[in-house]
Amino acid sequence: MSYFENLSIYAVLLFGIIIVPGMDMLFVITNALTGGRQTGLAATAGITLGGVFHTILGAVSVGVLLELAPSLFTAMIFAGAAYMAWIGYSLIRSSIVIDGVDGTTKRSNLVAFRQGAITCIINPKAYMFVMAVYPQFIKPIYGSIAGQALVMGLMTAIVQFSIYGGLALAADKARNFLLTGPRFTILIGRGAGWLFIVVAALTAWHGWRG
Numbered sequence: 001m002s003y004f005e006n007l008s009i010y011a012v013l014l015f016g017i018i019i020v021p022g023m024d025m026l027f028v029i030t031n032a033l034t035g036g037r038q039t040g041l042a043a044t045a046g047i048t049l050g051g052v053f054h055t056i057l058g059a060v061s062v063g064v065l066l067e068l069a070p071s072l073f074t075a076m077i078f079a080g081a082a083y084m085a086w087i088g089y090s091l092i093r094s095s096i097v098i099d100g101v102d103g104t105t106k107r108s109n110l111v112a113f114r115q116g117a118i119t120c121i122i123n124p125k126a127y128m129f130v131m132a133v134y135p136q137f138i139k140p141i142y143g144s145i146a147g148q149a150l151v152m153g154l155m156t157a158i159v160q161f162s163i164y165g166g167l168a169l170a171a172d173k174a175r176n177f178l179l180t181g182p183r184f185t186i187l188i189g190r191g192a193g194w195l196f197i198v199v200a201a202l203t204a205w206h207g208w209r210g
Helices: 003-019 023-035 037-068 070-093 109-121 124-137 145-169 171-180 182-209
Strands: none
Touching: 003 124, 003 145, 003 182, 023 037, 023 109, 023 145, 023 171, 037 109, 037 124, 037 145, 070 182, 124 145, 145 171
């Protein structure tokens, strides 16, 4: 697999996980509704910063494994593939919807930014995602680990800011659509689930081939 093909698969998988309605998306919508576009974009910027943190963490983890325990790194590829398949299965079986936004108060842009970063950083699912996915895509054959992490970090930031920023700019319409169209969000989740299963199968196959 070429480096471009590797990044292409990562980009598709990244889009699939970010577009699924969840805590980060609801946080952006909440802030945009209660504080306006600027507050929503500030929350988006904070979440994007949190995504950069997880990228750095994933790159460091991969680097340590390659240096200290190459065999463990290979085992982690298969474990990560199994975990991605489990995520996919869970998404297919679940009915993901966005709940209403109640009892919220307006935040300053700085507070929205800070809370957005914290919300993303402390999200336990983000840690599991990074540890399962990053070993599949950051590989020595593609050059510097740091360079690969930089590219993936930029991709993550761009996709996060594009999707969540778009929601912040169209908060009312997005909220009404997502709240009144649960079938749409369920289909998004199930589509992302199948995507995870396909990528998991490809990962396991490439890991088996060495």
